[in-house]
Structure formats: structure tokens, C-alpha cells
Amino acid sequence: MSTRGPGRSAFVALSAAIFKGFLRDRGAVFFSLVFPLMFLVLFGGIFTDQDQPKVEVIQVGEVALVDDLPEGADEAFSDTFDVTTSDDLDDALEQVRKGDADVALEQRGDELVAHYTQTEQVKAAITQGTLRAFVDATNVAELAAQTGAEPTYTFEAVAVEDDSLTAIQFVTPGLLGWAVAMSASFGAAATLQGWRQSKLLRRLQLSPVRTGTLVAARIAVTVIVALTQMAIFLGLGSAAFGLSLTGAWWMAVPVVVVGTLCFMSIGLLAGAIAKTTEGAVNMANFFVLPMAFLSGSFFPLDSAPAWLRAVSSVLPLRHLNDGMLDVMVRGESWTAALLPIAILGGFAVVVTFVAARLFRWETT
Amino acid sequence: MPAIVIDDLAKSYGDLSAVDGVSLEVAEGEFLGVLGPNGAGKTTLLEMVEGLRRPDRGTATVLGLPVWPRNAELLPRIGVQLQASSFFERLTAREQIRTFASLYSVPHAAADEWLERVGLVDKADTRVEDLSGGQGQRLSIACALVHDPDVVFLDEPTAALDPQARRNLWDLLSGLNDSGRTVVLTTHYMDEAEVLCDRVAIMDGGRVLRVDSPAALVRTLDAPARITVAPGAVGVEEAQGIAGVDDAHESVDGVVLSTRTPGRVLAVLAERERLDGVRVQAGTLEDVFLDLTGRAYRA
DSSP: OSSSSSHHHHHHHEEEHHHHHHHHHHHHHIIIIOOOOOHHHHHHHHHHHOOOOOOOEEEESSSHHTTTTTTTHHHHHHEEEEEEEESHHHHHHHHHHSSSEEEEEEEEEEEEEEEOOOOHHHHHHHHHHHHHHHHHHHHHHHHHHHOOOOSSOOOOOOOSTTTTTHHHHHHHHHHHHHHHHHHHHHHHHHHHHHHHHHHHHHHHTTTSHHHHHHHHHHHHHHHHHHHHHHHHHHHHHHHHHOOOTTTTTHHHHHHHHHHHHHHHHHHHHHHHHHHHHHHHHHHHHHHHHHHHTTTTTTSSSSSSSSSHHHHHSHHHHHHHHHHHHHTTOOOOGGGGGGGHHHHHHHHHHHHHHHHHOOOOSOOO | OOOOEEEEEEEEEEEEEEEEEEEEOOTTOEEEEEOOOOOOSSSHHHHHHHTTOOOOEEEETTTTESSSOOTTTTTTEEEEEEESSSOTTTBBHHHHHHHHHHHHTOOHHHHHHHHHHHHGGTTTTSSSSGHHHHHHHHHHHHHHHHHOOSSEEEEEETTTTOHHHHHHHHHHTTTTTSSSSSEEEEOHHHHHHHHHEEEEEETTEEEEEEEEEEHHHHTTTOOOOEEEOOOOTHHHHHHHHHTTEEEEEEETTEEEEEEEEEEHHHHHHHHTTTTOEEEEOOOOOHHHHHHHHHOOOOO
């Protein structure tokens, strides 16, 4: 593109005109920014609180096992159980029956008795298993103290922290990919069709503006919108939902830029095929929404059947999502983004070429 | 040197011949109207002369420069208004014309001046979607003129406007060629062509049938004048008996007398005191069209 005065002033003027047109289009702003953010808040909200809720225990009277837990064990115990005390067994049982508490605990001599209901089967199982473990552990500790012998086996649990990504880590790049795909393709589709319908494209063809300047202005605005989406997603994810970015996350910026170009080309294709502006946007949506499901934007494809994963590997959104996942949250080095960038760039070139071949000046 | 030279331009869409061998010259500073019914090929002709469409045959030069392929040297010197309102969506009138000004490296101040000249200052902050039809056309014309082009093409600028808005726009259009600017305008309104244009090219079926000034077109026309008198003022038979009357018939308006000697017929009617509600109509462009094509003009 020319950097001479007129070329630059035309570029700035066109970019400003397109950007204002976007900001004033409530529908476009909603679908490219607000709508995906709603999903982020929804998913982020659902999955942040994904720890099992604690089991509510009513301790009736003295329960030595609970009161005299050895150090270390008391912490583990309070991680699982939320203990309140009561002196009234009948009242405690009534609470369990009504579901206000999960288990009532009393000690009869050396026997620990847990009263629970079968309606909450998971909690009942946790309660039984955990309490039995505590009883066993206490027994072992007593025996060890009496005999001086150490237990033969010990057990330790270690959390594996990729653990194929906590929810927000997975959800943020996926939803961002979908958001970028939507705004880039809708924008390109609506612009191409709208400008063709109003003959604005023809009018611009008769001005001294070069086609390259016009295309550059449209791309610049779409890329700015995409990077804004990225900033908002990452900002909100980190601030509100505990998203933590890994080393080479900045490499997601070129991934998003090339992804934007790729989905602009898909929008151009929709705009070239469709006959009306609404039709063009609908067709872009028809391409993007199923692709979002098949590319793991909303849920991971790890447990999806093999054929589905095979299908998804030919979809550009899958590569946009994977590229961002790799560098943003999986902690891979910046080179991991190079292949997705190449694939997305290839898609952009091929699809743009097809769209250019299908484009007709006249819609009738 | 003529501002525009059109030589044997032709364009077909499939079997349909939209423009079929049109040759035409437009002088510098001239206001030329291309008049014809819908589907006559006016827009296709104009788009070929603007350089938007590749002709199947023939050439067009504007200001001595070929228009096809896209000629970057020529574009800053021509202004175009296309049939649709070709605006950037959701911009205000002021933003719109300033954007177009920037495409031609014209400063904002000049753009604002044009807004004033077309009477849209109080609509400067109105979005283009909220402008009335007439206001939109004014803005569209201002956008075509913002870089002060030597040649302006206006494609049916008054189409779809109500009669009042059309007349308002005429005031703006009529002064466009005052400073030596060449203007080409297509229209399907006879009266518009008659009022605005120095010369009119009458077009039908992809061909230009005749080009001349409106007055000369009517003058060369061998068409009778029509004298209409109020119903009952004169009988049809009596009217047919008047010397010089070629034909007389009754219409809803009264009795219509066709004559090539309207002066003498009027004198006879006056003598007999039969002039109630008299109306005299000389030949119009409509008659010219009828004469040229053998069928009535339907816009």
C-alpha cells in the first residue's frame, strides 16, 4: 500500500468510516463483543466453582474422633466436611431427613455412627468412604503408638496441574476463537454485500482510491476489533475467573491476526455467494456456528469420537483454537503457533481466491 | 476539444442488447440529458462512459483520456452519482462527505462548504439512513462534486422523488455547468430534460434516436398543436368543420382539436365565442418520442 499523502489520508478516512459504522451497528457490536462475553461469564461462572461442595455434618455431642484429630488430618477433614455441633440427636436427624444437612455424626462408646440419607448418593458415598478412612487412620495411628511399628504402606496424592486444563483455561481461548471468527466473517460478509447492494463499491471504484487501500482499511478495522476482543477476553478471564497465561502467550496475537484474515475470507465467500446482506450474514453464521461446536470452542473434543476429531482437524477454527490453547495456557513455546499460523494463512489465501472467482458485481 | 467522445459503444447481457452502437459527443461546459424510458439502456451507456463497464464494442474518451481500463489519471477529474444512494452505512451527512473528500485529498473545509451549498447544514449530524429521499440525493450529488470535477455524471438523480422534491433539486442541478463544468444526466422525465439540458439525447432500445436541444427537437417535429376547449363549448362536428382542423374528438377534459395552424383555428373559435376553458399545447418531447418510436412514452 502506498504511504504517500493521498493514499494515507484515504486509508485513514476509510478506516475511520468503517470503524464508526461498526461501532454504531448495535447488532454487530453485540454479536462480536457482548454475546461471546456472555458465554465467557456463563462458562467461567459455572466452572470456577467446580469443587465438590463440602459435606455438611452435624456433630451430636462429643465425638472424640473428630475433636482429637491428629495434625494434618484435621485439615483434610475440614476440607471435606463442614461441621456444626448440636446436642439434640432427633433434631439433627430431622435436618438430615429434610436435606438441610448431609450427615449426623454421633459416637456410641467406641463406635462412630453416621446417619445419612440415600437421596444424595454421591455425598453419602463420600461420607462413608471418608469417615471409614479417618477411622482406619486413627486405628493405625493408635496401633503404631502402642507397638512402635510403622505401617507398611503409605499413600500420597499428587495433583497434576495441566490436568488437561481447568475449565476457564480451556474455555477462554475457545470462546475467543469463536468470537473472532464471528466478527471477522460477519463483518466481511456484511460489508461486501452491503457495499455491493448500495453500489458503494462501484462508487469507490470510480474514486482514485486503490483497491489495495480499500482492502487494507477493511482488514485494519477487523484486526483492531479482533485484538480488542482478545484484550477484553484475557482481561476479564484473568481478573474475574482466575485465567493464568503461560509463557509464550504473546504469540497468540499473530495467531489471532492470521485467524482474522482467514475468517474474513470465509465472510467474503459468504458475501460473494449470498444475494442480500442478511443472507450473507446468515450464511457466515451457517459456516461459523457448527464449526465452533466441531472445533472445541464450547467443550473439549478429547472424548469425542475419532471421526469427529478427524472432521474438526480440517476446520480452520480448530487450528485457531489449538494455536491459542498451545501458547496461551498449555505452556508450549512460541514455535507451537507456527503451524496453526501457516494453516490459517493457507485457508485465507485459498478461500479468498475462491470468493474472488465467485464474486459478481451485479446481484440480479 | 469535446469533453466526451463516445464512438459506437455497445453492450449486451446474454441475448439482451442493452446498448447497441451509440455515438455521441458532448462539448465542454455542456449540460447533456439522456432521456428514455426504463430499460432504454441509459444506465448501461453511462456506466460504460464512466469506465465501470467494459464495452463489447466501441470506445469512449473523457477529457481526451480513454475510460477503460480504469484510468487513475482521469478519476480525480470526474464526479459520479450512481443510481442507488451509495453511502457508508451509519455515518452522518458531514462524516459522509468528509470521507469522500478525503478520498480525493480534499480538505474538510471544502466538504463542509458543499454541505452548505446543497442546503444540508442543519442535517449535518443526521445519519444518512435518516435523511429524506431528496436530502439523500442532495448529499449524493454533493459527494460527486466535492473534488470539483470537470465532468459530472448523474444517473437519474431525481428518480423516486416526489414532484416538489424534484423541482427543488432542479434549482441545484441547473447551475452545475455554470462554471464550465460538463454535466451528463440521465432521466426518464421529459419535463426535467426540457428544463435542465442544453441538449437531449433521446434513447430507446439501446440506441440514441436523436440528439438536439429540446426546442429544436420539438420544432423539427411535424406534430400538430392540440387545442382543448371546455366540454360543450363546441361540438365535435362543428370543430371538425373549422378550416385547418385535422381532427377533433371528445376527451374527459373537453373537445380536443388537432391542428397545424393553431393561430387561425383560435381566431375562428374566438370569433364564435367558443373559447371557454381553452388550453393550447404545442408539441412536447413526448410527441417527439411518439414520432420517433411510433409508440407512446411510458416512463
